[in-house]
């Protein structure tokens with residue numbers, strides 16, 4: 001039976017004669033219980049957001065945008081066996097470890113996912129995710145498409161998967177050329193891989209276009225996805 005049918009037929013004061021507290025008390029008395037002052041919905045559970053997409057699509061750029069525009073997110077720092085590049089900071093860009101250290105992390109089951117990417121190991125430390133989720137932070141993971149596939153197998157629908165794309169293949173290639181971080185041969189490998197990776201969109205929950213000069217709009221769309229996920233009646237609940 002709905003609450004509307006449980007109302008007692010006690011007379012209520014006239015709206016223009018009673019004070020607000022009197023009216024509240026009368027309404028409570030008619031309903032048979034006090035009005036709750038607790039939150040109308042429980043605080044949303046921490047969310048894991050996986051951001052992926054082909055090389056050069058702007059994963060780092062979008063993540064930097066999110067870092068600037070949004071509180072309460074923890075951006076997981078990946079462990080890698082690749083040597084540090086000039087300007088990179090250990091613990092900020094990556095955790096730089098030796099190949100031996102990396103393999104012993106694998107051995108101890110300390111990584112949620114790992115892969116050999118262009119000759120270097122990269123992996124996601126579980127401890128970091130657990131610690132920040134316990135503090136109520138949402139978690140952002142930046143992985144390549146292969147990593148996202150693995151994470152989907154591990155996490156299923158308990159995390160939200162976002163695929164970033166450029167507005168066209170040509171624009172993506174131009175962006176990679178302009179970045180000037182790869183040789184022509186390395187570019188070719190990345191572009192051929194990107195073509196293959198586009199076929200994996202179907203395994204993602206959302207696709208976000210990061211168009212030339214419209215980085216802010218891509219960041220806002222990712223924020224809207226996070227907001228919508230946090231407003232779900234049945235939220236995703238990841239256990240790491």
Ligand SMILES: Nc1ncnc2c1ncn2[C@@H]1O[C@H](COP(=O)(O)OP(=O)(O)OP(=O)(O)O)[C@@H](O)[C@H]1O
Nearest residue numbers: 055056057058059060061175179211212213214215
């Ligand atoms: N919306 C945009 N408009 C113009 N340039 C952009 C935009 N988004 C990213 N870029 C630029 O494109 C290049 C590639 O971006 P970024 O390094 O963030 O890609 P990525 O997906 O992280 O690449 P990788 O997977 O190879 O590390 C960078 O030089 C970045 O500044």
